[in-house]
Amino acid sequence: MDSAELVERLREAAVPEAFYEIAGVHDVPIQLDAYYFLRPEANAWTVGLRQRSQDSVIRRFGTEAEACTYIYDMLTHLPTPSSEAAEPLETLLSNTEEIQRQAWEDFDRGRGAADDS
Numbered sequence: 524m525d526s527a528e529l530v531e532r533l534r535e536a537a538v539p540e541a542f543y544e545i546a547g548v549h550d551v552p553i554q555l556d557a558y559y560f561l562r563p564e565a566n567a568w569t570v571g572l573r574q575r576s577q578d579s580v581i582r583r584f585g586t587e588a589e590a591c592t593y594i595y596d597m598l599t600h601l602p603t604p605s606s607e608a609a610e611p612l613e614t615l616l617s618n619t620e621e622i623q624r625q626a627w628e629d630f631d632r633g634r635g636a637a638d639d640s
Contacts, residue, residue, distance in 0.1 A: 524588055524591040524592060524595070525587055525588070525591060526545050526546070526547065526548045526561065526587065526591060527548050528591070529545060529548075529561070529591040529594065529595055530545055530548050530549045532595060533595065533598060533599070536595075536598075536599045538598045538599060540552055541553045541555050541558060542555075542558055542559060542598060543558055543559045543560065543561070543594070543598060544558055544559070544560040544561070544573070545560070545561045546560070546561060546562040546563060547563075556574065556575055557572060557573065557574040557575070558572070558573055559571070559572055559573075559581075559594060559597065559598060560572070560573055560578070561590055561591065561594050563587070564583070566585075567583040567584060567585060568583065568584045568585075568586065568587050568589070568590035568591075569582075569583050569584075569590070570582050570583075570584070570590055570593055570594045570597075
């Protein structure tokens, strides 16, 4: 498997495209705090994790095929989130106006306290 086939297979497996970046083939459409990457180097292929703008190498491979198989297996075997985790997110998203209002109140309160100092 090469990088182009890897992207096709990840799409077929319904792996979210924001979870991975494959150099020269697939860029991350939305910059999350963390995503996996596959990049060629001088004499190797690197699989890693980019987290908070820092790259961490997970493993290096001598061939593209080995690296592609490794990252495919890793991404298709991620644990699925429980349905319980989705409920608080839905609640949070339904209350965005209230959360934003509260954040502005907290900000104003903090700014007022700073002015009093």
